[in-house]
């Protein structure tokens with residue numbers, strides 16, 4: 105379960121049975137024909153896949169290059185997170201689990217977990233930082249409507265990291281009947297690999313769609329925002345072994361990388377262990393986790409998935425970070441040029457144009473990871489709309 109120097113499962117003794125049960129069964133279960141048939145049928149008939157690969161005409165004209173958008177915002181629940189929760193709920197059922205827990209920051213993973221628990225009739229508890237409960241209120245309401253119990257995390261910065269700590273604490277106390285649906289490519293092996301496999305449908309579809317539209321499977325660039333890195337993992341997955349496809353990963357600089365209020369993990373992080381995984385994370389000299397900051401709850405995380413730590417260290421991906429201000433401006437620009445209001449997380453990806461030079465005949469694919477409904481109040485307050 106390693107990506108170069110990164111990955112592994114550095115977990116407390118009490119979690120070992122749960123994680124070991126997952127590690128020893130997940131590949132066999134995912135590989136079963138009956139699993140794949142159910143998984144693919146739900147992605148098609150319930151999530152609404154394949155999601156469109158849309159040529160963004162006005163955005164392309166503005167930036168003088170060819171821009172395609174992979175529309176994960178059109179998945180049921182409004183973001184890519186549901187691709188993973190469908191896979192993990194089927195796995196949990198096959199492992200005989202009766203109770204589901206999850207962490208959430210932006211609330212999209214929380215909604216996606218509550219959704220599949222409603223679908224399957226399984227109890228659902230979602231841990232969410234008290235700060236995020238405020239700034240993603242629409243998603244809290246949706247989780248409750250879907251029958252989930254939302255438990256505030258009030259420690260630390262009261263954001264995603266703290267919600268994850270609370271979920272892990274719950275799992276340690278409920279090891280036998282509970283499955284923890286982790287929402288990104290983070291945590292102990294096998295989670296980073298398992299979540300990436302469930303999200304890989306994104307680039308699988310993109311290859312086929314780009315062949316139809318451009319007569320080639322491979323774009324020149326694939327671009328995605330990175331919190332833990334799951335939407336990015338899905339966008340990159342089937343292009344990783346093709347060096348002709350350049351990979352751009354966009355992190356949240358918050359108020360600026362050197363402002364002390366940032367979540368740009370590859371710029372500010374050092375090797376360490378967070379939530380059971382050896383990866384890069386923002387930390388003090390004595391290894392305490394530094395509180396991150398981003399205007400977007402989904403990128404407001406001090407770590408990064410081990411896959412992305414490796415992509416960064418190996419140079420396979422180019423990592424850039426953009427500030428709150430740049431992301432918010434990009435969000436309103438995409439809204440006005442394409443009629444699509446992106447989630448603030450996704451808006452970070454669209455804010456790279458002043459740091460990158462693209463050629464007129466370059467083909468770019470952006471992963472539009474989610475829609476902006478959850479963020480309307482933030483957009484309205486920010487721009488005084």
Ligand SMILES: CC/C=C(/N=C/c1c(COP(=O)(O)O)cnc(C)c1O)C(=O)O
Pocket residue numbers: 183184185207208209210211212213214264286287288289329330331332333334335336401402403447449450473474475
């Ligand atoms: C699992 C914690 C992250 C959450 N969301 C992260 C997120 C992200 C960043 O998460 P990754 O794709 O895993 O890097 C990007 N786009 C949207 C629309 C998101 O909601 C959540 O709780 O919903």
